[in-house]
Amino acid sequence: MNFILDATVKAVKHLYDIDIAAADINLQETRKEFEGQVTVVTFPFTKFSKKSPEQTGTEVGEFLKNELSEVSGFNVVKGFLNLSIADEYWINQLYNEILPDTFAVVPANGQKVMVEYSSPNTNKPLHLGHVRNNLLGFSISEILGAAGYEVIKANLVNDRGIHICKSMLAWQKFGNGETPESTRLKGDHLVGKYYVIFDQEYKAQIKELKDEGQTEEEAKKNAPLIKEAQEMLQQWEAGNEEVISLWKTMNNWVYGGFAETYRKLGVTFDKFYYESDTYLLGKDIVDEGLAKGVFFRKDDGSVWIDLTSEGLDEKLVLRSDGTSVYMTQDMGTAQLKYNDFHMDKSIYVVGNEQDYHFKVLFTILKKLGKDGADGLFHLSYGMVDLPTGKMKSREGTVVDADDLIEKMEQTAKEQTEAMGKVDGFGEDEKQQLYHTIGMGALKYFLLKVDPKKRLLFNPEESVDFQGHTGPFIQYTHARIRSVLSRAKITNADVTVSQLAPEERDLIVSLTQFPEIIKAAADGYSPAVIANYVYEVAKIYNKFYHECSILQADDENVKEFRLQLSAASGKVINKGMKLLGIDVPERM
């Protein structure tokens, strides 16, 4: 639509002798209650024209109509100039822009971006909150890739600390040598089981101590189990062989379990970082900050940064005993990542409870003048709530990722079988389809919501396959494939001269795909893609209903509609891929 912007600049210059920038012109899709496809908002021009909005719009409209052969007509409503673009233009768009394989393919922009996501703790299995994180991280990686970036997907695994020691200790004490093999439990679930056991036993000890007269706080500190766990952590840090060996064994169980969950979710990583390697990093940056005067040392030896002028507080970056805190580590890890990849941008997909932490971290790195500091972004997403409220592990309301995936597949199976949709499918093909549909429903349900908003996960609605859902879009794709399989496109060059309104609406919508990808990348929002793909599917279904394809009166029209269907199928397929969702050929 650049040619309209350029011509509008020309119009304003010609009519009012004022130079405006194309970027300042507000161009939008014409609302469906008005005639036309493209609307120029002409309110701002009245400043120069010194005329009424209607008059101004008419003058610009006349100019554009004379200037551009593509503009077949216009109408003016207040400050809105609605342009009718000739059918020929849209038909050309389909053949010359949308159908070629280069459509919506953005050339590499030479920039690298790292997306860190997932970043699990290794003491328990993944739950619904992690699922949102993983889907967001994977999808935004795909989107940035489609927008021209070279993407590095990174996973910073929190593999050390008191939490994993708790699981280790409980297993040592109560495990009787259980392994994933002996129990046929997924490794992450087995380790999670012992984390829960630790918690139960620990609570029992606290209660005992309280009964003996200690306060809650004292009891929590003095319980033998927690002391043992802390001791184990110290032994780990000291490199005690037995502890390290157990740690390795149990972490490997967890990794085996995670790998399976990741595979089912369809997410992948290019680079793993482990906190056991990074937790001591950052001290050299503390020195650097002190030298540069960005940090200061207090009398007790602790090191701080004063961010009160930024509206933040004073923040500790190194303990008085010289050991690292979370912030120290993250400064060091940021440096490590940059040294590894020299990326232009670095995205952290982390929940919004860490908003403040990242605000501080980014401010520090900027103050230190670190390379890449301007490209830092915290993709902050809201918590996932259930209709009953928050997920609470204590109350057993945490939705386990593996259970959830299984349930989605099961529901897909029931629904599909009830509709008799899988006649003629092989057994593997059926299982594959149930997975595709179940995950399509789940992923779409989680990704259609703006990341920064809290997400209400209603299990009943998430398995809905009608309306604004993943399966609706998948169904539309299967329907397109079905039509295309019934007729061959014999002459790719055949075309028509006039469009039905549904055909025009569909082409207009398809042409927006490239700008939608850009908007999703700029806004770090898969939801933009999700809502767009739904629009396309909806418009296609309307077209499908109103315009007979195989029974079209004219061979040319039939060919044209097949081409249009093929184009729609491609956009739907590609859009869904950006969300990490597969689309089936049949369903």
Place this chain on the structure above:
RNA sequence: GCACUUGUAGCUCAAUUGGAUAGAGCACCUGACUACGGAUCAGGAGGUUAGGGGUUCGACUCCCUUCAAGUGCACCA
């Protein structure tokens, strides 16, 4: 208490980043031709955009304020 985020139809979400009469889905009601897939399509009903003020040609969007919800405010990660 302070900071950040959010508040749109009964419910779940949109709204081209300041543009037209605020749109979809679910649920509810009504309809769809011997036809390409009815997981579809068309129609109805449903709104003081949490409340109040302001900025301007124009505000769900920006500013102020009140209210509500969530999160954060450790020499934890």
